Structure formats: C-alpha cells, structure tokens
Amino acid sequence: MLKKVFLALFVAAAISCSAGPRVNLDGDGPGMLKPDAAQSVIVKDLVGLFESIHYKKVPFNDSLSSEIFDKYIKTLDEGKNYFLKSDIEDFENYRNVIVDDLKEGDLSSMFHIFNVYQTRYLERLKFAESQVKNDFDFTKDETYTYNRKNEDWFATKEEANETWRKRVKYDMLTLKLSRSGEEVENKQKNIETLTKRYENLISQAEKTNHNDAFQIIMNAFTGAIDPHTNYFNPSYAQAFNEDMARTFEGIGARLVLDNEVVKIMEILPGGPAFKDKSLQVDDRIIGVAQGNEEFVDIIGWRLDNAVAKIKGPKGTVVRLKIIPAGQELTSQPKIISLTRDKIVMEETSAKKEIKMVTGDDGKQYKIGVINIPGFYLDFKAYNDKDPNYKSTTRDVRLILDTLKQEKVDAVLIDLRSNGGGSLIEAIELTGLFIDSGPVVQVRDTRNRIEVDNDEEPGTSYDGPLGIMIDRFSASASEIFAAAIQDYGRGIILGTQSYGKGTVQSAIDMSRVISASNRLLLKAQNIDRQEVAPGAPEFGQINITMAKFYRINGSSTQHKGVTPDIEFPTVYPADKFGESSEPAALPWDQINATKYSPVANLSNLITALESKHETRMQASPEYKNMLEDIKLLNEKEDETEVTIQEAKLKKERDEAEARSAARNNQRRIAISAGHLPLEAEDKDADKKLKVDFVQDESLNVMADMISLIKK
Numbered sequence: 235m236l237k238k239v240f241l242a243l244f245v246a247a248a249i250s251c252s253a254g255p256r257v258n259l260d261g262d263g264p265g266m267l268k269p270d271a272a273q274s275v276i277v278k279d280l281v282g283l284f285e286s287i288h289y290k291k292v293p294f295n296d297s298l299s300s301e302i303f304d305k306y307i308k309t310l311d312e313g314k315n316y317f318l319k320s321d322i323e324d325f326e327n328y329r330n331v332i333v334d335d336l337k338e339g340d341l342s343s344m345f346h347i348f349n350v351y352q353t354r355y356l357e358r359l360k361f362a363e364s365q366v367k368n369d370f371d372f373t374k375d376e377t378y379t380y381n382r383k384n385e386d387w388f389a390t391k392e393e394a395n396e397t398w399r400k401r402v403k404y405d406m407l408t409l410k411l412s413r414s415g416e417e418v419e420n421k422q423k424n425i426e427t428l429t430k431r432y433e434n435l436i437s438q439a440e441k442t443n444h445n446d447a448f449q450i451i452m453n454a455f456t457g458a459i460d461p462h463t464n465y466f467n468p469s470y471a472q473a474f475n476e477d478m479a480r481t482f483e484g485i486g487a488r489l490v491l492d493n494e495v496v497k498i499m500e501i502l503p504g505g506p507a508f509k510d511k512s513l514q515v516d517d518r519i520i521g522v523a524q525g526n527e528e529f530v531d532i533i534g535w536r537l538d539n540a541v542a543k544i545k546g547p548k549g550t551v552v553r554l555k556i557i558p559a560g561q562e563l564t565s566q567p568k569i570i571s572l573t574r575d576k577i578v579m580e581e582t583s584a585k586k587e588i589k590m591v592t593g594d595d596g597k598q599y600k601i602g603v604i605n606i607p608g609f610y611l612d613f614k615a616y617n618d619k620d621p622n623y624k625s626t627t628r629d630v631r632l633i634l635d636t637l638k639q640e641k642v643d644a645v646l647i648d649l650r651s652n653g654g655g656s657l658i659e660a661i662e663l664t665g666l667f668i669d670s671g672p673v674v675q676v677r678d679t680r681n682r683i684e685v686d687n688d689e690e691p692g693t694s695y696d697g698p699l700g701i702m703i704d705r706f707s708a709s710a711s712e713i714f715a716a717a718i719q720d721y722g723r724g725i726i727l728g729t730q731s732y733g734k735g736t737v738q739s740a741i742d743m744s745r746v747i748s749a750s751n752r753l754l755l756k757a758q759n760i761d762r763q764e765v766a767p768g769a770p771e772f773g774q775i776n777i778t779m780a781k782f783y784r785i786n787g788s789s790t791q792h793k794g795v796t797p798d799i800e801f802p803t804v805y806p807a808d809k810f811g812e813s814s815e816p817a818a819l820p821w822d823q824i825n826a827t828k829y830s831p832v833a834n835l836s837n838l839i840t841a842l843e844s845k846h847e848t849r850m851q852a853s854p855e856y857k858n859m860l861e862d863i864k865l866l867n868e869k870e871d872e873t874e875v876t877i878q879e880a881k882l883k884k885e886r887d888e889a890e891a892r893s894a895a896r897n898n899q900r901r902i903a904i905s906a907g908h909l910p911l912e913a914e915d916k917d918a919d920k921k922l923k924v925d926f927v928q929d930e931s932l933n934v935m936a937d938m939i940s941l942i943k944k
Contacts, residue, residue, distance in 0.1 A: 378875055480608075708731060733812035794812070
C-alpha cells in the first residue's frame with residue numbers, strides 16, 4: 235500500500251497571520267519581541283519528536299547547538315550587512331546552550347538575537363533613507379562591496395554607515411543610468427523612487443512580530459538537523475498544503491501590497507471574482523466584513539493578515555470595501571459581496587504544447603511537450619473520495635489522451651525546476667508509462683524496506699518518451715525520472731538533478747502537543763494568532779522519516795539522476811543542490827528489487843549522443859551557453875562593483891552590446907540568413923527568447939523517432 239507522505243524541496247522563510255507585538259528600539263524593554271507560551275510548548279515537544287522518530291537520529295548535544303547557532307546567524311545576516319562585531323561577540327555566549335534551552339522550551343536567547351538583528355536592520359534602513367538626498371559625486375573612483383560574506387563584521391556603526399552610504403550611491407547611480415531625459419527632473423524622480431523604496435522596507439520591518447521571529451528561529455533549528463525537515467507556522471502550513479493541492483478556497487484573486495493598501499494584482503479565471511465581474515485589476519481593498527458583520531479597516535495591515543481575512547471556506551460570504559482603480563483613496567468606496575468557492579490553480583498545473591521539429595532525415599515530426607511544475611495532489615479531496623480530486627497524474631493522463639488524438643510522434647516531459655511533491659503522484663505518474671511493477675524503494679527509521687509498485691496494468695502512452703531535468707529537479711521528479719531510466723522506458727536529457735532522496739511526513743502539530751499542554755495553554759488564555767479557516771492551529775512539521783532508493787538499489791541522495799544526454803550547467807554541485815547542504819544525509823545504496831526493463835537503450839543513447847554532439851559543435855546557441863557559464867564562473871568570486879558613473883556605464887554598455895549581437899544573430903537565424911525580423915512582427919520578441927535546452931531536446935527526440943523507425 236502506498237505511503238501517504240509528501241516530499242517538498244524549497245521552503246522560504248514564512249510570514250504568519252498575526253498582528254503581534256511591535257519592535258521597540260529602546261532596548262530590552264516590554265515592547266521587545268518575546269515568545270508566547272504556545273511557541274515554548276511547540277519547540278519543546280518538537281525536540282522530543284526529533285529525538286524519537288527523525289530518520290537521522292541526531293544527538294542533541296553541544297555540536298548541534300553550535301550548528302543551530304551558526305545557521306541562525308547566517309539566516310539573519312548571511313551578507314554581514316547588519317550586525318556589529320560586538321553583537322556577534324555577545325551572542326557567542328549562547329553558542330553551546332541553545333540545545334539545552336530548546337529542550338526546556340526556553341527561547342529567550344534566540345529572541346534576544348532576533349531583537350538585536352531587528353534593531354540593526356531598522357538602523358541601517360533609516361540611515362539609508364537619510365542618505366537619499368545626498369549630492370553624490372559620480373566622478374569619484376569608488377567601489378561598493380555588495381558581497382560581504384567573506385568580510386569581517388562591522389567594527390563600528392561608522393564603518394557600517396560608510397558601506398551603506400556606498401550602497402545608496404550605487405542604487406542612485408543605477409536609477410540614473412536607467413533613465414534618459416532632463417538631469418534635474420530625473421534626479422528628483424530618482425530621489426522619490428529610492429525614498430519610497432526605503433520607506434516601504436521600513437514600514438514592513440516595523441510590522442514584524444513574534445510569530446515572524448519564531449518562524450525564522452525554527453528554520454534555523456530544523457535546518458541544522460536536515461535541510462528538508464521544516465516547521466511551518468499556521469499560515470505557511472496552509473499555503474504549503476494549498477500548493478500541494480493546487481487548490482484553495484477564497485474569492486479567486488491574487489493580492490499585492492501597494493503603499494500600505496491591498497491591491498488586486500490578478501483575477502483568477504473561473505473563481506468568484508472572475509464570475510462576478512465586480513472586481514478589477516488594480517482595485518484596492520480597504521475594508522473586509524464576514525457576511526453581515528461589521529467592516530474591519532485593513533489599510534496598513536500586513537498582506538498575510540489581510541489575505542487571512544479575505545479567504546475563507548467555500549460557500550461563505552465576504553464583503554469588501556473597494557476603491558476602484560484610478561480613484562483616490564478618499565473617494566467613496568463601493569461595496570461588493572462575494573461567495574467564496576474552491577479555486578483550482580490551473581496556471582501551476584501540468585500543461586501541454588505541440589512542437590513541429592524537422593529531423594536530420596528531412597521529415598517533420600510532431601512532438602507533444604508536457605510541462606509538469608510539481609507533483610501535486612489534493613490530499614483532502616483524495617481522502618474524502620472526491621471523484622474530481624486534483625492531481626498531477628489525472629491531469630497528465632488527460633493530456634496524453636489529447637496528444638494521442640492529435641497523433642504525436644513522441645512525448646517530451648519537462649521537469650526542469652520541478653522541486654517535487656507527492657510521492658504517490660511520482661509512483662502513479664510512472665504507471666502511465668510502464669505496464670506494472672516496482673517504482674521506488676523506501677527505507678524507514680527502523681531500516682525496514684518497502685517497495686512501492688505501480689499496480690495498475692496497462693499504459694496511457696507507450697511511444698517514444700523523453701524526460702528533461704536540471705539541477706533543480708528534485709525529490710518526486712527524481713523518483714519518476716530514475717524509474718523511467720531504470721526501466722529503459724525513455725531517455726533523460728539535461729543536467730544532474732538536485733539529489734534529494736529523503737521522505738517527509740507532514741504532521742499537524744496538534745497531534746504532537748500533548749493534551750495536558752493544550753489544556754494548559756487554554757487555561758492561560760494564550761492570545762493565539764488569528765488562524766485562517768483550514769490552517770493548523772499550532773502549525774505543521776514536515777519531518778524526515780524515510781529515505782527512498784531507485785529500483786536498482788542506488789539512492790538519489792546527493793547524486794541525483796544523471797541524464798543520458800547531458801548539457802552544460804551553470805549551477806555547480808558544490809554551490810547548488812543537496813551536496814551543497816552541510817546537514818544533508820549521505821549517499822548509500824541497498825539491494826536492487828526485482829523488475830523487468832522495457833528495453834535496453836544503451837545503443838540508441840550512444841547514437842543519439844553522437845548526433846547531439848555534432849549539432850552542438852555547429853550551434854551558436856551552444857557557444858553562447860558556454861560563454862555564459864564561463865562569464866558566470868569568472869564573476870563568481872567578484873564581491874564589489876564600481877560606483878563611478880563612467881566605468882559602470884561602460885560595463886553596462888558592453889553587456890548590452892553582447893546581448894544585441896546575440897539578438898541580431900538570432901534574427902538572422904530565424905530569417906534563414908536573409909533579412910532581420912520585420913519591425914511589425916508582433917512575435918519578434920517571443921521568437922528571440924530561445925530555450926536552447928528544450929530546442930535541442932526536441933532535436934534529440936526527432937533523432938530518436940527516426941532511429942526507432944529505421
């Protein structure tokens with residue numbers, strides 16, 4: 235039976251749905267951020283959970299304490315732009331006691347570090363804002379060190395001020411070079427633009443609350459154990475689960491914060507806002523009411539707080555006070571009423587397109603390209619036995635049916651930047667392309683090995699198949715690509731994948747926190763953050779509890795999947811991917827399981843490689859890619875930039891000239907060596923945007939079709 239577990243790759247620092255206490259810059263007074271009792275309980279119970287069921291079995295000792303400390307400082311200020319050297323020296327007192335504190339649920343030292351960071355952060359921003367109106371001398375030969383990772387911490391505030399003066403000067407020079415026209419007029423516009431930028435940053439920073447601090451603390455804590463164990467606060471847990479499901483319940487609009495006001499950025503097709511037609515892009519929402527309740531003014535709110543108010547369960551009513559696009563905030567607002575519904579995020583679901591490719595044999599081939607951005611599954615609808623639940627496999631099966639009706643000669647699946655998702659979907663998607671059999675092996679914390687199979691006989695597509703991967707194809711993507719490769723069912727094209735071979739289980743923290751602790755929190759009348767409907771009250775932990783292996787016995791951990799047809803990569807393994815993570819689990823292997831390969835493609839792959847290499851040697855785009863990689867490698871160790879106008883302008887002019895030369899080269903190629911694209915060609919810009927890796931992968935697929943036919 236398939237394990238109902240999820241895999242996730244990239245996790246950003248979460249922002250919670252709480253108004254919370256504000257930062258006070260006057261020292262460790264009553265206004266400073268402090269943990270609440272629920273956060274202390276959560277962290278204490280998590281330590282116990284990690285010690286008992288985490289796959290890695292990490293000892294909670296001084297060594298881990300030091301790792302958490304370093305991870306925390308790096309999370310807050312990796313670029314060494316905010317803390318002073320004296321701050322770091324003060325923090326060193328906590329290095330070896332953090333684990334002991336966490337075991338006791340004591341977060342005081344971690345919050346102290348965060349409060350100092352928040353103070354320094356606001357100091358830097360306010361200093362930067364004060365420098366915007368300076369009369370900068372852009373003829374002076376100065377440089378700005380933008381990458382300070384290898385520098386020492388600022389010794390004094392004066393040293394920090396000097397670096398930030400140069401940062402503002404660089405920002406101002408960048409704006410100056412981007413505008414043409416009257417010098418005086420542009421200078422005023424640049425001052426207004428930069429002032430507004432820093433004002434917005436300060437405004438958002440001042441809304442930081444104890445839940446934000448707790449989320450960052452937890453990121454450092456869990457990240458020191460392994461890179462894929464993550465605690466999500468309630469709002470981020472809800473966002474994670476919605477992303478996995480590709481569905482959410484609400485009004486069907488994407489929102490953005492603009493000058494302290496929530497603005498409509500996009501209306502999602504098929505949602506309540508789309509059907510009602512009352513809301514338009516750039517309308518601003520200044521008030522929200524639930525059903526017939528009183529309106530709540532949301533001007534100046536954090537975006538996540540506003541979103542929590544506007545979203546809600548399917549079938550419920552929300553009323554909005556709207557200032558239509560183009561009208562002043564002082565205008566009379568209009569009131570609209572919307573009934574929330576379930577929204578399916580089609581734009582992040584699997585999609586198809588058909589490409590016509592001319593092979594070396596002169597024949598035209600029709601290739602169906604399926605882009606799969608993630609392995610998603612509406613787990614709640616799946617468990618509720620909803621016949622219309624959303625999933626990757628269901629979507630791809632329908633796409634394959636349409637491609638077969640259109641008589642494609644081959645299918646190319648694009649998994650580039652697909653960070654993974656549901657293990658179930660990786661297994662079931664594989665089942666669309668093999669008859670039946672094992673797909674992946676999973677070893678748990680007790681070293682028990684389970685083989686997960688595709689148990690449904692038959693295939694949805696049995697023709698020529700290619701899978702594109704890159705350095706950011708991970709987790710479920712690697713399970714699928716590895717199974718296709720091991721069965722000889724298709725060819726893998728691209729670059730070495732990420733190397734994430736661990737399995738996470740998503741656990742609602744309400745199941746972890748003991749009943750006595752929940753009663754204690756209730757008795758203390760803890761002021762919990764406002765939790766949106768459907769969000770777990772105490773958040774969610776995605777904890778590493780197993781490791782997966784290919785059916786040939788090899789782990790994808792660290793090593794990932796190596797393509798059959800390889801392309802150059804701009805992302806070196808020592809800086810990107812699992813092998814760059816210090817807390818990652820090692821590579822290993824187990825015994826292979828029994829499986830019957832569909833075919834041995836080694837001879838075919840050799841022939842395809844030969845044709846691919848011949849094309850590459852004659853390809854201008856391949857040459858461009860190698861030049862880009864060389865340029866990026868050369869710039870990798872650069873840490874500073876000139877802030878002398880003449881020098882910076884020269885560097886940018888040279889970069890633009892290189893780009894223009896490439897575009898002219900592409901125009902000539904597109905027009906078959908005759909004339910450049912006509913100015914009235916509306917698709918000119920689109921044609922010049924070359925996806926070289928996909929284009930060459932399509933050529934390889936054309937070779938594959940031709941060779942199979944022969």
